[in-house]
Amino acid sequence: MKLGRSHLRIDTWVLRHLQVALSSLGRLYRTPLATLMTAAVIGIALALPTGMHVALSNIQQLAGGWDGAATLSLFLKQEVDEKQIIKLTNKLGAHPKLAEVQLINPDIALEEFQRLSGFKGALKALDRNPLPTVLIIEPLQQYSTPEAAEELMTEFNRLAEVDFTQLDLQWVRRFHAITEIARRGVMVIGILLGLAVLLIVGNTIRLEIQNRKSEIEITKLIGGTDAFIRRPFLYNGLWYGLSGGILAWLLVSISLWMLNGPIERLAGLYRSEFDLSAIDFYTLSILLLGSALLGLFGSWIAVGRHLSDIEPS
Amino acid sequence: MIHFENVTKRYPGGYEGLSNANFHVTPGEMVFLTGHSGAGKSTLLRLIGLLERCTRGQVLVGGRNLAKVKRRHIPYHRREVGMIFQDHRLLHDRTVFDNVAMPLVVAGLRHQEIGRRVHASLDKVGLLSKERAYPVTLSGGEQQRVGIARAVVSKPPVVLADEPTGNLDPELSQEIMDLFCQFNQVGVTLLIATHDLDLVSRMGKRILTLSHGRLKRDVAGRAS
Incomplete structure (x- = not known):
């Protein structure tokens, strides 16, 4: 007679998985302290990168307002006359990529400069106004990224009336660079702590395998397949990971809630309406799915290494 | 049902648990396996259950x-x-029912x-009333009967028993043997290792005697 897997009906198969999943959950529930401690270690390990990610997202959101402030200053040539200036202003006003064009008259600018700089006497000695006409241009939101703004700058530099264009993007770039480094840092910490979660789950499952050695032996004696024996341990790992993920979510949410009051007060001092945003749905899904998978994978490693060592004697 | 052809099992270190064993058990036969401890009874059973593999020769079970x-x-x-x-x-953390159901x-x-x-099997060994009990609350004889119920619940054609009456008094041992006879009557092939020679001779079944890993005697059973 041929040996091999007997074909189970799909509903029987689903029912068996459901049974194992629930009995594994029940087993964890019966040892609440041990389960909670393992889940807490996983939760804390995952809360750190999650919290940093949320903080970083908040900072980027806060900086999102500044990105829009990327403005171009068009310094016009001295010989350009008033008619040409009006023509250029109208032309740029109709430009599809621009939100606003503001004309700064050199006479007004000089007046302001005299008033604010304290060089009143020295400036009066000049026989003519040395200041050029300046057009302050604000691109539309979607053209405010450093790359798009730079493209606009080269476009305007080619205009005959324009002497040179100045784009003050340095600080935007620096800020982007800093947040990019921070993002990478969070990623590295996330990977390291993810590995730690794998080890924690792996070690916990290893101990469980040792505790249930006689059960495994007997199951092998009566014809339990490796898959059958492996299954409850894999579900255990999955539950550990998932409960750790839920705990991490709670920890981060509580921390945000505790920080929210002081941050609102600080924002109020800056007359900002910045509001600390909680974990969004996408991040939460990634956190829970990731933690469950880490638990499953950690237990898979432990089971693969230690289950074959146990053979009935 | 069970064929042993020149079967040798050598353990690491050179010790031979079984040397050049040859015998054949026909379907529906009940055979006792005797010999001093360390004679190779357990090794022989372990080879049939594939807890170990032989070093030389061939073991065939059900062809x-x-x-x-x-x-x-x-x-x-x-x-x-x-x-x-x-x-x-x-x-021990599961009820009698759950143990037998495994x-x-x-x-x-x-x-x-x-x-x-499971109920049919427990009924057979006379423990239907104890299905909710935990093994530790049962006597040695009852625990052994739970073990037997578990071994036969899936109706396997071959049943192996390694010293099933080792810790039981003669009366309980006889009960267990009677149980085995009942299984045998419905066609199960049984191979029972024991050193209880009195019991074995009373049963009047075929007896294989092992000594130092070698098959010394093969005594046919009395026709019953």
């Missing part, structure tokens, strides 16, 4: 050459060989079918 059974197919082979141990090998759960039977078969 299947065990050397050709791949590791991942071993569980399916064991489902056709019920095993009973001296120390019962029961799970082979059926492992085989993936449906819930109702499991309940029906």
Whole structure:
């Protein structure tokens, strides 16, 4: 007679998985302290990168307002006359990529400069106004990224009336660079702590395998397949990971809630309406799915290494 | 049903648990295996249950050459060989019912079918009233009967028993043997290792005697 897997009906198969999943959950529930401690270690390990990610997202959101402030200053040539200036202003006003064009008259600018700089006497000695006409241009939101703004700058530099264009993007770039480094840092910490979660789950499952050695032996004696024996341990790992993920979510949410009051007060001092945003749905899904998978994978490693060592004697 | 052809089992270090064993057990036969401790009785049973593989020779069970059974197919082979141990090998955190149900759960039977078969099996060994009890609350004889119920619940064609009466008094031992005879009457092939020679001779079945890993005697049973 041929040996091999007997074909189970799909509903029987689903029912068996459901049974194992629930009995594994029940087993964890019966040892609440041990389960909670393992889940807490996983939760804390995952809360750190999650919290940093949320903080970083908040900072980027806060900086999102500044990105829009990327403005171009068009310094016009001295010989350009008033008619040409009006023509250029109208032309740029109709430009599809621009939100606003503001004309700064050199006479007004000089007046302001005299008033604010304290060089009143020295400036009066000049026989003519040395200041050029300046057009302050604000691109539309979607053209405010450093790359798009730079493209606009080269476009305007080619205009005959324009002497040179100045784009003050340095600080935007620096800020982007800093947040990019921070993002990478969070990623590295996330990977390291993810590995730690794998080890924690792996070690916990290893101990469980040792505790249930006689059960495994007997199951092998009566014809339990490796898959059958492996299954409850894999579900255990999955539950550990998932409960750790839920705990991490709670920890981060509580921390945000505790920080929210002081941050609102600080924002109020800056007359900002910045509001600390909680974990969004996408991040939460990634956190829970990731933690469950880490638990499953950690237990898979432990089971693969230690289950074959146990053979009935 | 069970064929041993020039079977030798050598353990690491050179010790031979079984040397050049040859015998044949026909389907529906009940055979006793005797010999001093360390004579190779357990080794022989372990080879049939594929807990070990022989070093030389061939073991065939139900026409299947065990050397050709791949590791991942071993569980399916064991489902056709019920095993009973001296120390019962029961799970103490599970009820009698759950212990007996294990082979059926492992085989993936449906819930109702499991309940029906476990009750039939427990009824057979006279422990139907104890299905909710835990093994530790049972006597040695009762625990052994739970072990037997578990071994036969999936109706395997071959049942192996390693010193099943080792810790029991003569009266209980006789009860267990009577139980085995009942299984034998419905066609189960039984191989029972024991050193209780009085009991064995009273049963009047075929007796294989091992000594230092060698098959010394093969005494045919009395026609009953």
